[in-house]
Amino acid sequence: xxxxxxxxxxxxxxxxxxxxxxxxxxxxxxxxxxxxxxxxxxxxxxxxxxxxxxxxxxxxxxxxxxxxxxxxxxxxxxxxxxxxxxxxxxxxxxxxxxxxxxxxxxxxxxxxxxxxxxxxxxxxxxxxxxxxxxxxxxxxxxxxxxxxxxxxxxxxxxxxxxxxxxxxxxxxxx
Numbered sequence: 624x625x626x627x628x629x630x631x632x633x634x635x636x637x638x639x640x641x642x643x644x645x646x647x648x649x650x651x652x653x654x655x656x657x658x659x660x661x662x663x664x665x666x667x668x669x670x671x672x673x674x675x676x677x678x679x680x681x682x683x684x685x686x687x688x689x690x691x692x693x694x695x696x697x698x699x700x701x702x703x704x705x706x707x708x709x710x711x712x713x714x715x716x717x718x719x720x721x722x723x724x725x726x727x728x729x730x731x732x733x734x735x736x737x738x739x740x741x742x743x744x745x746x747x748x749x750x751x752x753x754x755x756x757x758x759x760x761x762x763x764x765x766x767x768x769x770x771x772x773x774x775x776x777x778x779x780x781x782x783x784x785x786x787x788x789x790x791x792x793x794x795x796x797x
Contacts, residue, residue: 665697666705666746670739671712679713679737679778686786687711694790707752709793711741714757718774724767731767735777736760737785743793755792760785 667688672680687709688699702708721732742754762780764772 662697662706664700664705664707665691665743666702666708667691667699668702668708668710671710674713674716676713676716676778679716679782680711682778682782683711683713683737683739683785686782687789690786690790691793695794702746705746707743707745709741709743709789711739711789714738714740718777719761721763727767729767732763732765733774733777734761734763735774735781737762737781739785741789753792758785758788758792760788 667684670680670683691697691699715736715738717736717738719734719736720730721734723729724731736759738757738759740754740756741758743752744750745752760781762777762782762784764774764777764780766772766774
């Protein structure tokens with residue numbers, strides 16, 4: 624009897640709470656998707672890279688594709704089959720020292736900063752959905768002992784953060 628009463632009250636509460644949701648996700652709590660249904664496919668060409676860090680374009684493209692595939696209803700495909708295209712250009716990669724060792728004077732903590740431009744274009748209408756200039760992110764690595772992390776740790780962190788931020792911007796553009 625108590626179990627039945629708890630189940631009935633749970634269903635009632637869920638019904639009442641969902642009734643308070645907006646049908647538009649831009650106007651408060653909603654049970655609708657934050658991603659537009661107008662887009663089904665996205666092409667993501669390899670990011671142009673104007674820096675000396677050759678692998679960053681490939682790493683960023685791979686991370687963005689994985690974020691789109693895992694977090695959105697959109698599928699990544701070739702430009703010839705896509706509804707939209709996401710073009711990215713890496714403008715700058717910098718290493719910034721955060722702290723130095725008191726004993727050796729060498730870097731302890733270093734941030735890898737990444738600065739990019741990107742634009743998302745609708746291929747059917749030839750309109751730009753949105754564009755961002757000077758979009759940046761950072762990834763920290765600890766170069767000193769005992770950690771002794773390599774620069775690749777910082778590069779991986781900044782690439783992953785940038786990919787998450789780009790997909791967040793794609794969701795927010797609607």
